[in-house]
Amino acid sequence: MRKQTKKVAYLYTRKSTDESGRQENSLEVQEQACRAFCEANGLSVAGVFQDKVSGTTPFGEKTPGLLAAVEATIAGRGFLLSHRSDRLSRSIAKLYEVKSVLGKSGCKVVFADEGFQDEEDEFAAMREVLVSLQSQMTVGLLRRRTKEALKNRKEKNLRWCRNAPFGFTWSDGSLVPNAQEGAVVERMHALAASGASMLGIARTLTEEGHTSRTGKNFSHMTVRRILAKAA
DSSP states (O other): OOOOOOOOOEEEEEEETTSSBBBBSOHHHHHHHHHHHHHTTOOOEEEEEEEEEEEEEEEEEEEHHHHHHHHHHHHHHHHEEEESSSHHHHOOHHHHHHHHHTTTOOOOOOOOTBBBBTOOOOOHHHHHHHHHHHHHHHHHHHHHHHHHHHHHHTTTTTOOOOOOOEEEEEETTEEEOOOHHHHHHHHHHHHHHHHHHHHHHHHHHTTTTTTOOOOOOOOOHHHHHHHHHHO
């Protein structure tokens, strides 16, 4: 394994929201905290990367900022620096996946609010795990509360999503039938009642010239989803 030889840092920031969905620590605030850490510890900033996706998003193509930060850190043999561990990821598995990838090249992850940790400090490792667990619990709580709120609005016939279900449209915050789309949904039900498969229904709709709201041909998955919601 190569040893760390350069005192350079590659900053990574990610959009942060609290349980109500409001911005908690902006990308600018996170970057400022990281830069202050670098200045205090004699590190030069070699690059800044960011993502605006959920902290539970799998490490890879859906987190281009983090992927680029890891690649740059390995190439520059520096440190990957983030404001807090939950800014790097709210998933323990993802956090340690990133650490493992960097570790194989002799690079490390550092968090500005924790500072440099002694690798043999068992309590530091425990704190990191606890913080990650807390982050995962926060995500679960947020999802549960969001689901309950949407269910409550739906039961009251209040607007609960941006796009109305196929066959309906939003009018003053309430769902109202869309005659044109409704006719297509009725056709789907009729074909399903005759014993046609989801794929068969999609093919028939295409042959008859029916298209989705975006103008595309219906797929069997779209048909299945629409029928499930209309049931």
